Amino acid sequence: MRLDELLDELQVRIDEVRGTRDRVHSLLEAVVSVGRELDLAQVLRRIVEAAALLVDAEYGALGVIGPDGRTLAQFLTVGLTDAQIAAIGPLPAGHGLLGEVIHHPEPLRLTDLGAHPCSHGFPADHPPMRTFLGVPIRVRDEVFGNLYLTDKRGGVDFDTEDETVISTLSVAAGVAIDNARLYEGAQRQQRWLRANAEITESLLSGSSRPAVLELIARRAREITGARLAHIAVPVDGVDGLLVEFAVGEGADAQQGLVVAFDGTLSGAAHRAGKPVTALRASGDGRCADEPGTRGREDGAGPAVAVPLGTAGREGRGVLLLARAAGDPAFGEGELEPLVAFAGQAAIALELAERRRDAEQIALLEERDRIARDLHDLAIQRLFATGMTLQSAARLVEHEGAAERVGRAVDDLDETIKIIRSTIFGLRTRDREGEPGLRARAARAVGDAAPSLGHPPILSMEGLLDTDVPPQIADHVVAVLGELLSNAARHARATRVAVALKAGQGEIVLTVSDNGVGIPAQGRRSGLRNLDERARAVGGTFTVGTPDEGGSRLVWRAPLTPGG
The missing domain is CATH 3.30.450.40 (GAF domain)
Structure with a gap:
């Protein structure tokens, strides 16, 4: 019996050793x-x-x-x-x-x-x-x-x-x-360096400011694994920051929103001039009014706002990154390269602005040269030709011929007036710090090229910078932006043409494309807004379909009230 007990105890110990x-x-x-x-x-x-x-x-x-x-x-x-x-x-x-x-x-x-x-x-x-x-x-x-x-x-x-x-x-x-x-950390550092190099290369290749902003937001979101990234910039006359570009979940709803200085991470970072983080944006009072973090059923996860530049109005804006609920918070190891990237992005934006200013100065100088040439050469020669024709008209005995010569002199007179009006538009509009309708329309068309996937065809005719009143010009630019945005979202077109013409007491904006056309049962709230805008200034708005397909939208307004 004692031996059996010892054997059982030994087996237990063996099992324990095996288990260990x-x-x-x-x-x-x-x-x-x-x-x-x-x-x-x-x-x-x-x-x-x-x-x-x-x-x-x-x-x-x-x-x-x-x-x-x-x-x-x-x-x-x-x-x-x-x-x-x-x-x-x-x-x-x-x-x-x-x-x-x-x-x-x-x-x-x-x-x-x-x-x-x-x-x-x-x-x-x-x-x-x-x-x-x-x-x-x-x-x-x-x-x-x-x-x-x-x-x-x-x-x-x-x-x-x-x-x-x-x-x-x-x-x-x-x-x-x-x-x-x-x-x-080493892998992330390499990705940040590549992103900085890509932004620099984009600037040197002549990319526009919107393209640079898009590149900054996309690369920051990819590297940090954020659910949403947007860049909000200060705007004169607006008490807050305007979301100029957004990418990620809900980005379409963020674009163009005004972010208040109070109750938002972006506002706090802009004022402080340093990064501001939130462990859980859904429960942080600083994110109460932050677009992209409020009203989410699953709750908003960690977020960080990094200023692009220094504190105050001189800052270039704020980059906001928001992760999904349950994702890791933004730690010190991530903030340091992110701040360096934001500093590089601020320099890139400043370079883009300086280059745009240099291009604007070059444009103004070129316009001054054209204006001088028109005044010193074209007008003088046309005036001399008109004087010669007036003298010759007195010597012409045939009544019909004399009348034709007189009409030619009148046409030259009208041409001289048009050239002088053009010179006035070239020299005064930009000097007042307000871009003319031509420049604003060209900029709107250029900004639409990335979303369309191809540059629209633009043609302009008439005295757009001198004959079109400022309030009508504002309507035209707003309508042009809306029509190009609609074309980018819905038309699926490979060709978009824009024609802007001022003359005979009215301005006419025509936007045509070779896309799928406007469905009869589709949403027309945007088109109704354009029609109401036209009626408000005494104009009209028509929607048509060319024989070759697509759509043709014409917005027109008189140049004088009640005209």
């Missing part, structure tokens, strides 16, 4: 598996999966502590289905029992987590949990996050050996996370 050996082997495999990855997201996922497997826990989670050191910026789970996660609602922020491990970064084992004084209970659709094991993960003596494990299978409690195994895994996890962060 298997557990050590599993631990080594987990360490190797975790250390093999270089992508930080994959490393974190492997850590929590390995931890749950090592201690046979039904549920596991890894909480990444945010920059404030008090709350969780990211929460990865194992054991919960997607349906359960959706039913539970917002991810934990690090309060209650989870916060206890954050505030006291030491291993914590509980037989009944509900009995702990820091426990706040579970949400309505949260699965029941009883046993608990929490262990911090340190990276270079800094607490990076915590491993949370609950409900050891078999209904038993977590023991000292479980705690030792997970503590050992957390040490290896800290090294793996550090390596992944260093690798990720």
Whole structure:
């Protein structure tokens, strides 16, 4: 009998040794598996999966502590289905029992987590949990996050050996996370350098300001993995920032919106002249009125606003980046290259503005030269020709011939008036700091080229800068922008032509394309607005279909009130 007892005890010890050996082997495999990855997201996922497997826990989670050191910026789970996660609602922020491990970064084992004084209970659709094991993960003596494990299978409690195994895994996890962060930082730095080089190359190749803004926003969104990126710039006469370009989820709704200085990250960053971050935009008062973060059912995730330049009105604008709920917060490692990129972007925008000013000066000088040539050469020669014809008319005896000569002199007189009016338009309109209708129309057509995919054909005729009143010119530019925008969104055309003509007491704007035409049952709210705008100034707006297909829209208005 004594021998049987000794043999049974020996078998138990052998089983324990085998179990310890298997557990050590599993631990080594987990360490190797975790250390093999270089992508930080994959490393974190492997850590929590390995931890749950090592201690046979039904549920596991890894909480990444945010920059404030008090709350969780990211929460990865194992054991919960997607349906359960959706039913539970917002991810934990690090309060209650989870916060206890954050505030006291030491291993914590509980037989009944509900009995702990820091426990706040579970949400309505949260699965029941009883046993608990929490262990911090340190990276270079800094607490990076915590491993949370609950409900050891078999209904038993977590023991000292479980705690030792997970503590050992957390040490290896800290090294793996550090390596992944260093690798990720180096890769990110390379992407930022490539983006800066691309922006510089775009500027040197003569890209327009809208194209540069689009490139800045797109590259920043791609590198940071943001859900939405937009650039808001200060505008004279507007109490806020105007969203000049947006890309990502809901970008169409952001374009052209005014971002207030108060209640927005963009406004705060613009005034402070430094980056402003939000751990969760949906619960941050500074993001209450921020476009792209308000009114979201799933809540808005981390966000950062980086000024393009210095604080105040002299700043070039603000770049806002917003991530989805549950994504990691913008840490110090990301902010430093992002600020450098924003500084480079500000320089790029300044260069674009300086180049535009230089082109404008060159244009004005060229217009002055043309005006001088018209005055000194064309007008003088036409005047001399008119005097000669007047003298010759007196010598012509045939009454019909004399009449024709007189009409020719009158035509020359009218031509001289037109040239003088043109000279006046060339010399005065730009000197007053207000671009003429010709320049504004050309700019609107040029800005529409990227969205259309090809440059529209533009023709202009008549004294657009002198005969068209400013209020009518404003209507024309607004109508032209709306028609080109509609063509880009709906026409699917390969050719768009714009004709602008002033004469015979009216101005006529015609936009035609070879696209799919305007469907009879389609939305016409935009066209009704254009018709109302025409009627408001005594004009008309017509929609037609040429024989070759497409559409032809004509907007006309008198040059004088009631004309």
